[in-house]
Amino acid sequence: MAISTLSRKLLWGRAASHCAMPSCRRTLAHQSGLNGDAVLIGEEAHIVAKSPDGPRGESPLSPEQRDEYSNLILLCPTDHALIDKAPEDFSVGFLLDMKAKHEAWVKGTLGAASNPADEKWAALVDDLTARLSLDTWHKDVSAVLSGGEASMSVSTEERLRACLHWIATRPWPKGHDDLRQLIETIGHLINELLSTFSQHSDRDRLGARLRFKAFYKIPVWDDDLYASLLSEYKEGRQYLADLVLELTRYVNLFSDVVRDELDPEFRDEEGYATLIIEGDILRFDTYVPRFTQEEASVISKSLNPFQDFAKHRSARAPRFSW
Numbered sequence: 001m002a003i004s005t006l007s008r009k010l011l012w013g014r015a016a017s018h019c020a021m022p023s024c025r026r027t028l029a030h031q032s033g034l035n036g037d038a039v040l041i042g043e044e045a046h047i048v049a050k051s052p053d054g055p056r057g058e059s060p061l062s063p064e065q066r067d068e069y070s071n072l073i074l075l076c077p078t079d080h081a082l083i084d085k086a087p088e089d090f091s092v093g094f095l096l097d098m099k100a101k102h103e104a105w106v107k108g109t110l111g112a113a114s115n116p117a118d119e120k121w122a123a124l125v126d127d128l129t130a131r132l133s134l135d136t137w138h139k140d141v142s143a144v145l146s147g148g149e150a151s152m153s154v155s156t157e158e159r160l161r162a163c164l165h166w167i168a169t170r171p172w173p174k175g176h177d178d179l180r181q182l183i184e185t186i187g188h189l190i191n192e193l194l195s196t197f198s199q200h201s202d203r204d205r206l207g208a209r210l211r212f213k214a215f216y217k218i219p220v221w222d223d224d225l226y227a228s229l230l231s232e233y234k235e236g237r238q239y240l241a242d243l244v245l246e247l248t249r250y251v252n253l254f255s256d257v258v259r260d261e262l263d264p265e266f267r268d269e270e271g272y273a274t275l276i277i278e279g280d281i282l283r284f285d286t287y288v289p290r291f292t293q294e295e296a297s298v299i300s301k302s303l304n305p306f307q308d309f310a311k312h313r314s315a316r317a318p319r320f321s322w
Contacts, residue, residue, distance in 0.1 A: 002270070003044060005129075005263040007069035009122035011044060013114030015074040020102035024212045026076055040264065043080040047071050055087040056095075073099045118262065120173040125258050125266070128183060131163040131285070132251060134273050142276040144197070144244050145320060150212035150237060152197060157210055164190045176261055178300055182254050188306035189247040196240055200233075212240070241320050242313045248273050248289040249316075253296060277320065287318060 017029040019042070028042030050058035050066050065071060075083070075093055083090040133140060140156040148290035167187035201210045205286050251273045258266045272288045291299065294313075299305045313319075 001120050002267075003067045003265075004073070004122075005125045005258065005266055006119065006122040007067065007072065008044065008263050008265065009119055010069040010114065011072050011074050012042070013119065014103045014106065015106065016106040017042065018074070018102070018106070019076040019079055020073050020099055021075060021079040021082075022098065022102070024076055024079055025102075025105075026074060038264075041077065042074050043077055045073050045075045045080045045083065047073055047092055047099075055084040056090075056092050059092070093321065095145075109260040115172045117175050121176055121179070122262055124170065124173070124183075125262060128163070128167075128254075129223065129267075131159070131166055132186075133249060133272060134251065134267070137248070137273040138276050141244050141248070144193075144212075144277060145241050145277055149214070149274045150197075150240060151204075151209045152201075152211050154203065154207070157194065157197075160190050161194060162229055163187075163195050164194070179254075179257050179261060181305065182250060182257055186247065186250050186254065189243060189250060189309070192306075193240070193243045196236065196243065200236065212237070242316070244275065245289050245316065245319070246309055247314065249291050252288070253299070289318070 017040075018025050028040065030039040030041065046054070046066060047056065048059040048066055048071050050063075051057060052059075052296065059066075061071065083095065111306075115187050140153070143151045148322055164187055167183055167190075170183075197210070197212060200213045200215050201211060203209070204211055214233065216226060216233045218226060218229065255267050255272060255293050275287045275289060277285050277287055299308075302308050
């Protein structure tokens with residue numbers, strides 16, 4: 001497990017980016033005078049250790065609970081090392097009390113440091129990440145790009161359809177307009193992918209997967225009809241491939257924008273979403289579809305990125321032909 005965007009936003013915001021050690025309370029964020037980037041020197045310390053054999057690690061907390069905001073305290077590198085090297089002097093109860101007193105000091109001395117709108121956005125980001133199932137993305141959608149029969153599990157189709165409904169019904173918090181537009185475009189692409197796939201799909205014998213039918217295979221031979229249906233089939237497969245690649249590019253752009261605007265460490269451990277593409281015989285290649293800087297800049301200025309997809313899809317790279 002990793003620390004969620006919401007937990008990170010709560011931790012840094014409610015600590016006002018200051019070390020929680022009362023004798024320190026140094027600022028843990030530095031604004032670079034050269035490029036304006038923020039340099040973060042704070043460390044997200046675990047009160048109960050991340051692993052059972054760590055400092056203060058004996059606890060009934062689950063691995064997920066150990067990474068939650070309630071079990072984290074913001075410290076400078078020196079004080080983080082101190083509490084972990086002398087756990088007998090810094091018990092769980094002592095650190096929880098120190099954290100509560102620090103956040104009370106922040107409110108009383110610095111005013112409200114947290115941003116409620118950003119906290120709502122952080123919760124939305126965590127929710128969407130789970131609904132998209134980014135950790136299994138390559139397994140869930142790569143089969144649509146198959147050189148043989150394009151397919152998708154019924155569970156993936158149902159999850160994406162539920163995700164589409166979730167996006168369409170969101171009451172968006174204030175701010176982060178670029179992020180909102182990205183998420184809405186992801187919704188449009190999911191809708192287009194599912195609509196296109198469902199036009200010619202049926203379930204396999206076990207009922208667990210949806211298959212894109214080879215509808216050009218006709219029972220009574222007709223040269224013209226066969227050629228027409230084959231052309232339509234190839235165009236349909238090409239469009240599905242373009243949609244999956246574009247959707248994955250947007251998912252990865254979503255990660256970049258979250259890192260820029262909300263959580264600098266968002267999915268640092270997991271990395272970008274990938275696709276597995278069939279290469280030569282018995283060989284599969286892993287791709288990380290991403291927009292170029294120029295393409296991302298165009299998207300950020302577009303009023304309707306989804307409509308622009310029709311104009312740009314043939315120029316995207318990589319692109320896999322059928």
